[in-house]
Amino acid sequence: MNLVSIEARLQELGVTLPTPVKPVANYVPTVQTGNLVFISGQIPAGPNGPEFIGKLGADCDIETGRAAARLCAINLIAQLKGAVGDLEKVVRVVKLTGFVNSTGDFTDHPKVVNGASDFFVEVFGDKGRHSRSAMGVAGLPFGVAVEVEGIFEVA
Known part of the structure; x- marks a missing residue:
């Protein structure tokens, strides 16, 4: 049994969830059907916009790519919280799909x-x-290194 709340765990990790990013095209950031929440791909965007610009295998090393993917995950959690209100409702992270801008x-x-x-x-x-799926792509929005989308089960 988890004795520490998800919010407390984020705080322990030094993570403050950002305000969820609004879509820049014709889509919605989240769709809930039944007990599943589908979250559109999140890029590594920080308070000043896209971060971690470049291609793995040319401009970025694996550690930089990992940091970009971690920021995508933070943005996924922010979208999830915006969709369901309380992260304690999360039953399971079901699936992630990661896109890596690479040579x-x-x-x-x-x-x-x-x-x-x-x-x-x-x-x-x-x-x-x-x-999970992890795949290389020729390019991503704003030239970012990584984009990650997710499916979550909630109570």
Whole structure:
């Protein structure tokens, strides 16, 4: 049984959730159907806009990519909280899909997306363990290094 609230765990990790980013195109940030919440892809955006610009295998190393993926995960949690109000309603992180802006010969996409996966386990414990896809892409919005989308089960 988890004795520490999710909000307290975030605080222990030094994370303050940002205000959820509003869509910049024709989509909604979250859709809930039944007990599943689907969250649109989140980029590594901070208070001053997109961060971690570049391609893995050219401009960014794996640790930079991991940091970008972690920031994507923070933004996913902010969207989730905005959608359901209380993070204690999270039953499970179901699935993440990570997109890595990378050169054609870069093959460490899973190591990069671990930045998000590891963060969800740090925050949610066993409820944070999830299925996942990690893939390389030729480009991402604003030239960011990583984008992550997620599916969450809530009570």
